[in-house]
Amino acid sequence: MLRKLQALVALSVCTVTLTAAAQDPTGDPIAEGDADPEAPAPEAAAPEEPAVEAPVDEAPTSEPAADDEAPSEQATDRAAVKKARVETSVEEPTGAPASGQATETPEDWQTFAKGYFRAPMTIGISQRRSPDDPNGPAQTQYSYGPNRTVDANYYSFAYTRLQEQDWAEIYIGAKKKHVEAAVGLMGSWYQGTGFRNLDSGWMPALAYVTLDTDFALGGLEPNIAVTGGAFWPKFGTFDKYDTYTLGRFRQMGEQIELTVPVSSDLTVALTQGFGTGRDGQYNPGAPPPYNFSVGLSLLHYEHLRVAYKDYVDVGLHYNHSWTRDPNVYQSTVVGRSFTPAREAHVTTIGGEASLSAPYAGSLWVSPSHIAVKNGWAIGEAGIEVMHALSGDGLAANYLAWTGSLSDSTGSGSLFNLGFLYENSLSTLMGEKPGRVPDVTLNVFGLFADITLDLPETSTITQDRIGQFKYGADVELQALDWLAFMLRWDEVNYNLDHGGYVFSAITGRMTFSSHFLSGESIYLQYSRYRYGDEMVLAGKWPWGTPLVAGSDIIQGGTYVGDKPDMDVFKLQASVAF
Numbered sequence: 001m002l003r004k005l006q007a008l009v010a011l012s013v014c015t016v017t018l019t020a021a022a023q024d025p026t027g028d029p030i031a032e033g034d035a036d037p038e039a040p041a042p043e044a045a046a047p048e049e050p051a052v053e054a055p056v057d058e059a060p061t062s063e064p065a066a067d068d069e070a071p072s073e074q075a076t077d078r079a080a081v082k083k084a085r086v087e088t089s090v091e092e093p094t095g096a097p098a099s100g101q102a103t104e105t106p107e108d109w110q111t112f113a114k115g116y117f118r119a120p121m122t123i124g125i126s127q128r129r130s131p132d133d134p135n136g137p138a139q140t141q142y143s144y145g146p147n148r149t150v151d152a153n154y155y156s157f158a159y160t161r162l163q164e165q166d167w168a169e170i171y172i173g174a175k176k177k178h179v180e181a182a183v184g185l186m187g188s189w190y191q192g193t194g195f196r197n198l199d200s201g202w203m204p205a206l207a208y209v210t211l212d213t214d215f216a217l218g219g220l221e222p223n224i225a226v227t228g229g230a231f232w233p234k235f236g237t238f239d240k241y242d243t244y245t246l247g248r249f250r251q252m253g254e255q256i257e258l259t260v261p262v263s264s265d266l267t268v269a270l271t272q273g274f275g276t277g278r279d280g281q282y283n284p285g286a287p288p289p290y291n292f293s294v295g296l297s298l299l300h301y302e303h304l305r306v307a308y309k310d311y312v313d314v315g316l317h318y319n320h321s322w323t324r325d326p327n328v329y330q331s332t333v334v335g336r337s338f339t340p341a342r343e344a345h346v347t348t349i350g351g352e353a354s355l356s357a358p359y360a361g362s363l364w365v366s367p368s369h370i371a372v373k374n375g376w377a378i379g380e381a382g383i384e385v386m387h388a389l390s391g392d393g394l395a396a397n398y399l400a401w402t403g404s405l406s407d408s409t410g411s412g413s414l415f416n417l418g419f420l421y422e423n424s425l426s427t428l429m430g431e432k433p434g435r436v437p438d439v440t441l442n443v444f445g446l447f448a449d450i451t452l453d454l455p456e457t458s459t460i461t462q463d464r465i466g467q468f469k470y471g472a473d474v475e476l477q478a479l480d481w482l483a484f485m486l487r488w489d490e491v492n493y494n495l496d497h498g499g500y501v502f503s504a505i506t507g508r509m510t511f512s513s514h515f516l517s518g519e520s521i522y523l524q525y526s527r528y529r530y531g532d533e534m535v536l537a538g539k540w541p542w543g544t545p546l547v548a549g550s551d552i553i554q555g556g557t558y559v560g561d562k563p564d565m566d567v568f569k570l571q572a573s574v575a576f
Contacts, residue, residue, distance in 0.1 A: 108176055115170035118573035119190060122163055124148045124564035131557035147553055148564040150502060150534055151491065154242070156547045157387050157397060157448065157467050160489045161242050162506055162526055163567065166190050169205070181209040206230045220260055227255045233273060235303055235317050236352050236366045236385075238418045240444045241469070245366040245418045246317045246350050247385040249299060251275025271303040277321070277381025277390070279328055295328030297321055297382045297390070313354040317368075321346045321382040321391070328377060336376070336405065344377035346370065346391045350416075359430060361423025368416045370394065375410030376401055386416055386448065393548075398450045400460045402544050407460050411453040420444040434516065438477045445470030460542045466495035483510040493546060499533035500546070502563075519574035526567045535560050 122145030127138040145163055146152035152163040166189050173182025184207065189200030208229035214221055227233075233255055236246030253275020260268045280294040301319035306312075322345040326338045350368025370385060375395030388394045395401035395410025402408060424440040426433055450465040473487035485508040493500035510522040537554040538546040545551045 109174045110176065111172075111174045112182075113170060113172050114576060115168070116573070116575040117168035118164065118166070118571060119168075120163075120165065120569055120571040122146060122152075122165075122567060122569045125566040125568065126564045128558065128561070134557070143564065145564070145567050145569065148536060148558075149528070149567060150530075150538070150547055150550070150563050151489075151504070153547050153549060155387055155389060155393060155397070155549075157446075157469070158491055158493060158502075158547050159241060159243070159387055160469070160471075160491065160504065161240065162487075162489065162504060162524075163569070164242070166200075171206075178212050179210070181207075183207045206232065217260075220262065222258060222260045225257045225259075227257075228253070231255075233271075233301075235301075235315065236350065236368065236418070238366070238420070238446065240420060240442070240471075241387075241418075241446055243387045243446075244385050245368045245416055245446075246303075246352065247301065247319050247348055247383045249273065249275060249301060249319070249383055250277060250381060250389075251299060252278070253299075265309050267305075267307045269305040269307075271305070272301070274298075274300045279323075279379040279381045279390075293327065295323065295379075296325040297323045297328070297378050299382045311356055314351065315353070316351045317349070319348045319383060321378060323378060328379070340374050340409075341377035344374035344391060346372050346375065346378060346383055346385075346394065348383070348385060359428055361421060361427055363422075364418075364420045366416075366418045368414075370414040370416070372399060372413065373411050375399060386414065396544070396548060398448070398465070399452050400454070400462075400540070400542055400544065402542065406455060406457040407542065408452065408454055408458060413451050413453075415449040417447045418445070436477055436480055436515075440475045440477070441472070442474075443472045462496070462541075464496075466492075468492045468495060477515055480514050481512055483512075483515060484508070485510065493534070497533070499531040501531040502528060502534045504528045518576060519572075521570070521572045524569040524571070526569070528563065528565045528567070530562050530565075534563070536563055 124143045124145045124147065126141050126143070126148065128141050129136055129138050146165055149163050151158045151160040152165065153159060154164070167187075168190075169184060169186040171182045171184045173180060175181070184205045186202040186205040187200055189197040191197065191200070206229070208227055208231040210225055210227040212223055212225035214223050230252045232248055232250055234244055234248035236244050237248075238245055251273070253273060255271065255273035257269060257271045262268055275298075277297040277299065278294050279297050283293075299319065299321035301317070303315055303317045305315040307314075323341060326341075328338070328341055348368055348370045350366065352364065352366035354362065354364045356362040368385075372391055372394050375391035378391030380389055380392065382390045384390070384393075386394070386398075388397045391410065392401075394414070395408070398414055399410050399412045400408040401410035421443045422440065424433070424438055426435045426438050446469050448465075448467045450467070452460070452463045452465070454460055454463055469489070469491040471487060471489040473485055475483055475485040477483045485506075487506040487508070488503070489506070490503045491501065493502075504526045506524060506526040508522050508524040510520050512520040534546070537551050537559045539551075540546060
């Protein structure tokens with residue numbers, strides 16, 4: 001009897017052990033990342049550097065809060081190269097599982113975390129008289145850099161990404177075959193280094209689920225992916241300036257993407273999306289759930305992409321946003337009530353093309369046309385395009401919207417053209433990227449031709465504005481861990497008036513564990529030169545700020561003075 005009992009116990013232990021082993025996950029979780037600033041990531045953000053976005057097959061993009069700065073380049077160019085290399089190096093397991101290792105089933109979930117942050121210390125240096133002794137001698141002042149520059153606002157055409165601000169985001173999710181889900185947390189101000197900014201944290205910021213499947217169709221094997229939730233699909237990403245020539249959509253909605261591999265060299269993809277934006281305001285003094293009011297804006301977009309090998313990648317794009325919700329504008333004031341709000345819309349049509357050739361480098365070009373009607377009625381939701389958030393941002397930045405309907409209704413159009421050319425010494429020599437030393441050249445620019453549709457009663461003196469910013473940089477990757485960059489930027493805010501111009505020469509020294517690893521700490525110095533009209537809290541001839549928000553952060557004693565000419569920066573960033 002005792003022997004039978006011992007045998008029964010042994011059998012039970014073996015059964016439990018085998019069951020646990022069969023359920024034990026194999027391998028490490030797959031860490032996903034896409035490198036995008038401002039944001040945001042995100043073209044991006046930064047501007048300049050990443051933003052990381054998680055929608056669909058993109059990683060998060062750095063992006064600033066609506067009243068701060070935004071996302072975006074999507075993690076640095078180096079990080080993007082690294083990500084591509086890592087992804088292409090992953091091999092699917094073949095053959096039988098190793099001894100003692102359980103076989104993975106379709107029900108096995110793998111968790112992942114991916115994200116990006118940048119943490120800049122920026123100091124503006126100038127010689128100025130003391131605000132309490134305006135007739136005294138000028139003395140050296142050290143100020144918070146973004147306060148006294150004209151190119152630090154993410155929501156302005158003046159943005160160069162040289163002075164991008166705080167941004168952090170992380171996506172935590174799970175995936176299995178044909179399924180991915182994630183929740184994103186974002187913020188644009190590091191609370192532990194000073195005062196608390198209650199508007200800077202987005203928790204939660206985004207959340208989405210993507211389902212995809214392969215199927216057979218006439219000898220082809222297309223893939224269809226469906227995404228739902230709150231996510232930020234983007235098109236026409238311009239990393240150098242961390243903006244979008246076609247649009248990034250801050251939406252709660254859906255996206256369907258059909259990808260057809262016509263051959264091993266040719267791929268066609270069609271993307272369709274529909275979503276809503278939440279336009280409203282928060283009242284911290286009211287008890288929940290009555291402490292906010294929401295109006296709904298609507299948007300849809302379609303994008304057709306054709307890619308041939310690594311040589312040609314062309315996309316055609318259309319998007320449209322509008323509103324039909326009277327909660328957006330409950331006012332009965334003539335001209336700013338729901339009736340004209342129903343006529344409001346933002347419509348974008350355009351495309352982008354990437355061309356690459358051995359030895360010749362790569363060229364990206366993206367033209368777009370944006371038509372705006374009563375832009376004031378579509379607020380902080382929906383489309384982000386050309387350094388502006390939704391119709392209200394386009395109206396204020398480009399269409400002379402001052403709040404006075406007799407001067408402007410925030411209506412008109414923009415024709416935009418962005419370009420970026422890149423080549424490197426390794427490409428010229430026919431070698432794969434990754435050699436050291438290496439030298440990389442970038443030439444880039446963004447042009448906007450703006451037509452204002454003004455009322456007959458308008459006192460605004462221009463119905464046409466041209467804006468053009470351009471530049472170039474050269475980077476020497478001297479060692480695996482050390483790089484030097486020299487960059488030149490020129491920004492002409494009003495091509496018909498010479499005083500609205502500024503330029504910058506920037507030097508940067510970057511340290512990293514390896515230049516393909518995705519993290520860096522850099523030291524940077526920028527020397528600025530300003531035209532006569534580019535001043536602190538500068539204004540257009542019709543009285544609106546040249547740079548959105550500058551009348552608030554640059555008001556006071558030094559209004560009308562030159563911005564800081566010398567700006568020093570130390571920035572840490574990582575995309576993972």
